Structure formats: C-alpha cells, structure tokens
Amino acid sequence: MANPLIRKLQQVIRLSADDQRLLEQATSERVTRFGQREDLMSEGDEPREIHPILSGWACRYKQLEDGRRAVLAFLLPGDLCDPSPLVLGEMDHSVGTLTSGTLAAIPRAVFEELTFHHPRVAQALWREALVQAAIQREWTLSLGQRNAYERLCHLLCELFLRLRIVGLTQGPSCELPVTQAKLAEATGLTGVHLNRMLQELRAANLVVLKGKTLTIPDLPALMAVALFSPNYLHLTREGSAGESHEAAAHRVSNHRSDSAHPGGR
Incomplete structure (x- = not known):
C-alpha cells in the first residue's frame, strides 16, 4: 500500500516530489511492529518522537482509577499518534493498539526540519491537526445530543470515510477490526446496548x-x-473519492425525511 501519511496529506495539499521524498524517508528509516492490545504511549510519558501509523488500528483513551475507560479517538493508517506532546511536553492520555500493525518513529529534529523548512508539509500537518480537533468536537456532540442509534451510525460513517481517504475501502466495504467492547467505549454505551443497536442496524439492512x-x-x-x-x-x-462534502451533504438531506429512527440513549 502507498504510504498512508503521504496519501492522506496529498488530499489536503499537493506536495512536491521533494516533499514526498522527505516524508517517505522520514517514515521509513525507523519502523516498528506492534501487536494487539499494547500501549504505545501512556499518560504522563514524555515522548520525543512523532509516530505515524503505517498499518493497523490504535486508539486514544483515558482510564479512571477504578478501571472505567473511554475511547477518545480511533487511529487509522495515516494518522499521527499525537504530535502535541512535542509542544506540551507530556502525554495527557494513552495510546493503545487494537490490531497488529506498524508505525514509524520520526525524531523531533527530523520533524522540526520537515515543518520549518518545507511549508507545504507544515501546512498539511497543521490542517490535519485542525481536522482531528474537529473530529473531537463532533464526538462530543454525539455523546451529548445524538441518541444511541444515531451515535453508532455516525461513528460507522466516519470510519468508512476516513478509511476511504487512504484507499482502505473496497466499494461499500471496509475492514472493521474493532470489538464491540471498544465501540461501546467510543460511543458511551454499555456492551448490551451497543449489541442491540448493531442488531437493529442489521435488521434495517443499513450495515452488514x-x-x-x-x-x-x-x-x-x-x-x-x-x-x-x-x-x-x-x-x-x-x-x-470524487464527491465533495457539499454533494454528499446534499444527498443526505434527500434521505432524512424517510430515514428517521427513534433510537434511544
């Protein structure tokens, strides 16, 4: 598969051949394999590197002292585990793996070289950071206002579109290597409630x-x-994949009047 970070950033801004070469070099010099259910970073760590995910899935999460956990974001190929510690100095959450996969380790000096001396790369990375913040806002809206059914549907739509950006969909299908327990932690539902929502989605032929x-x-x-x-x-x-978000939103508006679901929190 083409380098997912480069492919993702190319959707944002057209990178020069030199930009792409430097990104390819930065993400290929130190590549680490990870397994399932490993912590890549823990809250309180002081990381000194940037870690783009090259393959596999991970998640950002926070955990209370009594063991309760919330998934804050799913990290897909092409995503950065978190560049903010290079500015803030300390992890305020943990990053754990959901599948096996690979990630790159970009030293701070190399990352600063990329961002300080290659403005188009810096612009693309800055925009990507803003998109991640927008995703977090949308998750907050889902938890506060969408009912359980809407919340799960919304998450599945988001994951599918994010995977499509990096070429990891096949027509209407994609890999979803996430347990129901992790989907429940991401949507704020109990495992039983999450399972019931999935059954309703299947019955309505909205997902297979x-x-x-x-x-x-x-x-x-x-x-x-x-x-x-x-x-x-x-x-x-x-x-x-050839359709602007305005066109997608227009098509969605044509369905809403016929597709309402009472759901439940």
Missing part, C-alpha cells in the same frame, strides 16, 4: 457485518439516520 468486514449497502441512508454531515472531516474532492 461479516467477521471483521463492514459493508454499508447504502451510505447516504446511513448518513441520513446518523444526522451525518461530512463537513467536519473537511474532505476534498479527491479525498472523498
């Missing part, structure tokens, strides 16, 4: 789950049920 493969037969219909507008992902025409 076979093993670790998710198929969305009618993405606009699922987006309509989720009250999903892709504008917060700031997809470009290329990043949305």
Whole structure:
C-alpha cells in the first residue's frame, strides 16, 4: 500500500516530489511492529518522537482509577499518534493498539526540519491537526445530543470515510477490526446496548457485518439516520473519492425525511 501519511496529506495539499521524498524517508528509516492490545504511549510519558501509523488500528483513551475507560479517538493508517506532546511536553492520555500493525518513529529534529523548512508539509500537518480537533468536537456532540442509534451510525460513517481517504475501502466495504467492547467505549454505551443497536442496524439492512468486514449497502441512508454531515472531516474532492462534502451533504438531506429512527440513549 502507498504510504498512508503521504496519501492522506496529498488530499489536503499537493506536495512536491521533494516533499514526498522527505516524508517517505522520514517514515521509513525507523519502523516498528506492534501487536494487539499494547500501549504505545501512556499518560504522563514524555515522548520525543512523532509516530505515524503505517498499518493497523490504535486508539486514544483515558482510564479512571477504578478501571472505567473511554475511547477518545480511533487511529487509522495515516494518522499521527499525537504530535502535541512535542509542544506540551507530556502525554495527557494513552495510546493503545487494537490490531497488529506498524508505525514509524520520526525524531523531533527530523520533524522540526520537515515543518520549518518545507511549508507545504507544515501546512498539511497543521490542517490535519485542525481536522482531528474537529473530529473531537463532533464526538462530543454525539455523546451529548445524538441518541444511541444515531451515535453508532455516525461513528460507522466516519470510519468508512476516513478509511476511504487512504484507499482502505473496497466499494461499500471496509475492514472493521474493532470489538464491540471498544465501540461501546467510543460511543458511551454499555456492551448490551451497543449489541442491540448493531442488531437493529442489521435488521434495517443499513450495515452488514461479516467477521471483521463492514459493508454499508447504502451510505447516504446511513448518513441520513446518523444526522451525518461530512463537513467536519473537511474532505476534498479527491479525498472523498470524487464527491465533495457539499454533494454528499446534499444527498443526505434527500434521505432524512424517510430515514428517521427513534433510537434511544
């Protein structure tokens, strides 16, 4: 697979051949394999490197002293585990793996070279950081206002579109190597409630789950049920596989009147 970080940043801004060469070099010199259920970073750590995920899935999470945990974000190929510690100096959350995979380790000096002397790379990375903040705001809205059914639909729409940006979808299908327990931690639901919502989605033929493969037969219909507008992902025409977020939002609006679901919190 093409370097997912480069592919993702290319959706934001056209990088020069030199920009791409430097990013390829930075993400290939030190590559580490990880397994399932490993902590890549822990709250309180003082990391000195940037870690883009090259393959596999991880998540940001926080855990209370009594063991209760919330998934704050899913990290997919092309995502940075978190560049903010280079500015803030300390991890305020943990990063754990969900599958096996690989990640790069970019030393701070190399990262600063990329951002200080290659403005188009810096612009793309800065924009990516702003998109991650927008995703966090949307998750907060989901937890506060969307009902359980809408919340789960919204998360599945988001994951599918984010995977499509880096070329990890096949038509209406994508890999979903996430346990129901992790989906529950991400949506603020109990495991029992999450399972019931999945059963309702299957019964409505909005999703098909076979093993670790998710198929969305009618993405606009699922987006309509989720009250999903892709504008917060700031997809470009290329990043949305030929369709701008305005066009996607227009199609969603045509479905909403027929696709409402009472759901439940």
